[in-house]
Amino acid sequence: MRLFVSTLGKLRNRLATWLTLGLLILLMAVIYLAVGATAKETATRPNGAAALLLITFPGAYALILSFVLGLGGLFVMAYAAAIAGSEWTWGTLKTAVARGESRSRYMLTTYLGIALLAGIGMLVAFAVGVVVTFLAAKLAGVSTDGITDTSIFGNLPEQFLRGWYGLVELGAVGFTIATLARSQLAGVGAGIGIYFAGTFAGLFLPDVVKYLPFAAADSLISVDSAGGSASAGGGQSLARLDPNTALVVVGLWLIASLAVTALFTERAEISG
């Protein structure tokens, strides 16, 4: 428990934690406010009405969540990779191991801290997203009456849990890549590479790509619910897993990633 509390303290004080969350919120705010500001012109264009759905409640709730989980998935992967890589490059894992700490326990506890912060960050980003969307709707002159439509809230907790599950999986993949590479940059780079490669490959090999980390996470909440189509992972997969199959696939990626991390760390020669 003391290790977990200490891990949270380390993550809380790290600039990357706040930078990741801040960047996600900033991008969301810019995009939503831009949509709000240009809504009247956009609405006259082909498919323009669809853009207005972004800022129309109650459907906007699911789309905000989609945005948070889509871009957030990429950010969490990069963030987790940065944290894991720095344990190797800074030599802090070495110091802990030399004090008799269990290697795998240390790394998995670190990841547990990341997973918890990812969940908190998701909630914070969602809350900010609602405020920003409300402002964007006002800016566009779109009715905000739907914001109090409570029918959506019944489904949201499950969506949140599924979304968080997807983030945890993506973070674990990034964490593992950085552990294997013992490098922050390699982990971050590989995470971004997987994201874009997966999106691109999805156009040609959809039946394979749908099982990969981003696409599987994307499928977790790919349900039309409460007036909006949400998608974690943010990819544009042409083929999707059904949400329940995605639960299993994501679970396999998560377990496999953490198992590889634990096994590699236990057996690695530590230097530096």
Next chain:
Amino acid sequence: MALAGLDLSVPSGVVYGFLGPNGAGKTTTMRLLTGLIHPDGGTIELLGRPFGRGDRHRLFDVGALVESPAFYPYLSGRANLRALAASGAPTPKTRVEEVLELVGLKERGKDKVSTYSLGMKQRLGIAGALLNDPKLLLLDEPANGLDPAGIVAMRDTLRHLASTGKTVFISSHLLGEVSQLADVIGIIAAGKLVREGPIETLLSAEGQVRVRVAAAEVERAVAAIAPLGVAARVDGSDDGRPAGPANETGWLVVPIEPSRAAEVNRALATAGIYASGLESGSDLESLFLELTSAAPPAQAAGAPPPVVGGNWQ
């Protein structure tokens, strides 16, 4: 670097100086003793008991600073020690302040490590190694980056720790520092222990006499000394012959107890050879070079061999 049957006998309550040239296996030994790497074969004993995979709890009695000190640069020195205290050996909360005080960083404890000098990081690393009040302290180049005052303070601290019954094991390239600090030394070369024992005993046993004579008189000098029962050789020359022109002088090494230096001088004078210089005894540097030059570390193909001695001029 592969270690071959390295068997170190480190008595408790002493400062043990672990010496060796680059690539000799010092850091490998430190990593093995702290569980950072595991041996391909053989066994390790730590604090008198076997130490292998699954024995990480044995490190609860060990404090270590291996290679460079490692910290989170964005955290303060104090926060780093607190984070470290949360891993591995259970550590009382008050201990962080105690070790900060001990290494003289209490005033700077609130500052981020990224603002620390190399010497301050080294002191913080030593503080981290002391967190669990270890029975055995393993320090890799502990004087690295310390200023003279810091070195003196570190030396006092380590001597104090040894006087309280703790065992301090230091690896260092600073022979002068080790000779001042260590009670016992072990010298390693090419993965093997080549000498070990109390430093004073080793230096007196390995003592020698060096005499400076004209190059032209080397052969006569060697012959004059031979009746003493020793074979003198030219310092730094593999074949025992002087390397320089005939009118130069150089050192002859006479492997004889320092207390017999006068006999050497008398034998030379009797033969009409007058030494322009005479030194007796040994120092750690001479001993180190003598022992480690016989087993040079691996070097790149085609690189010139290391030059030791050979001071004809």
